[in-house]
Amino acid sequence: MTDWKAFTVERADDIATVTLTGPGKGNAMGPDFWRELPQIFGELDSDPEVRAVVLTGAGKHFSYGLDLPAMAPTFGPLLADRALAAPRTDFLNDVRRLQASVTAVADCRKPVIAAVSGWCIGGGLDLIAAVDIRLASAEAKFSLREAKVAIVADVGSLQRLPGIIGEGHLRELALTGKDIDAARAEKIGLINDVYPDQDAVLAAARTLAREIAANPPLVVQGVKDVLDQPRAGRVADGLRYVSAWNAAFLPSEDLTEAMQSVFEKRPPEFKGR
Template sequence: MADNLVSLQVKQSGHVAEVTLLGPGKGNAMGPDFWRELPVVFRELDADPDIRAIVLTGSGKHFSYGLDLPAMMTEWGGMLGGTALAGARTEFLAKIRTMQDSVTAVADCRKPVIAAVSGWCVGGGVDLIAAADIRLASADAKFSVREVRVAMVADIGSLQRLGGIVGEGHLRELAYTGKDVDAARAEKIGLVNDVYADQDALLAAAHELAASIAKNPPLVVQGVKDVLDHQRAPRVADGLRYVSTWNAAFLPSKDLGEAVQAFLERRDPEFSGE
């Protein structure tokens, strides 16, 4: 397994791997280390013949607060400026597609991935669990496709993958409003399969499910996943390419700057549509 991981921890029990988000941002927020390490970890797990199923979870009380906005805005720098020209926007397009590829590495992993969600799962966290095969939650879990509330079009996979999970109507409601959804509602709309009393019960159930998958012929399980993904994967890839191009062209805005400033100042943003 990859050495010197900062944002992820990997443990193995039998034929099941547990991948835990570590942050290092508050609430396991997804900064540059996360986007770099996630595909490395999942490609290594994909290639490991001893691994047959994966449990994906978060450290502490929360799955993930989503994108580590201050850290990523620092990295993006002038790429989002209102006067950014073709060179800067092309560089930003490449950044988006690299982040998309990181999450797609989870979807492309031939081993079934079970996301075990406690506490908050926001923005990029929802992108991540949408790339998993199965989602479970504890009763305290809360979900939000939050990007619209910070003047962004979600571009890492939620808009492409959630329709097949919760249906178009529920996806549009989540994406247009950025509303928070509790575990009971998430179960009702099919975002999660089951809800458990607490985090300990959730992880136990996730590992039990992973172990039951791991008992089956591994190549057959991988074949089932391949067949299920055959029609979806090209559609998702096309959608990801489109939204990355759209955001490279239109994401820079006064509203985005206002959203970032409001976030840093811990106040509600005032959007002008500019």
């Protein structure tokens, strides 16, 4: 396969392991991530030798989520010319491109298992919401943190997580932006099982992938297709709605304050403007 900048892709027999590698701190999701993710999963989807995929992160953490400094050019024109249609349209197209990157994971016909260690924040949660099965190590922590940076989550968590953890738990996570540990994540159904450490969860994910790969591949793909069918339209409609909502309403003093506070390493002061 190609030499990737934000990932490594390895294959052992009929199992592929896709590893987030950054280059942002904590495998933060910058331009390379969003460009390469759909390419990788497109290749895996069409590779007849691959029967299951394990998705994990390099180092101590799965992902810190969106790389705000690297992605600042996406937001800059929208904030500078917030009254104009052109930057809003450009932003709408950018959001839909990011959504399509994650949807490529959900649409992959090969089952995808996430092995999560350390932090899984924001875009990281969007990503694991798009996989089929989620496992975690005991020290893993999860956060749907967009509300804390003046953003309505728009890359898939709000659309996919209701079917995984239910409306009540999702609303709690999305409205507070709070952090939860692996034990709570398992309790609410976000993850299937908790393992002692990073090595153990990765080994468990590969064992589960091999168990899936031992079944007839077309039947496995058929099961995934049938399970995905009832929610596919609802997810697609929700993604289009939130992208349009953010293009219309995202420009705010609070968003500017959130981004400045990140660069200045201080708590934000939101004023609802």
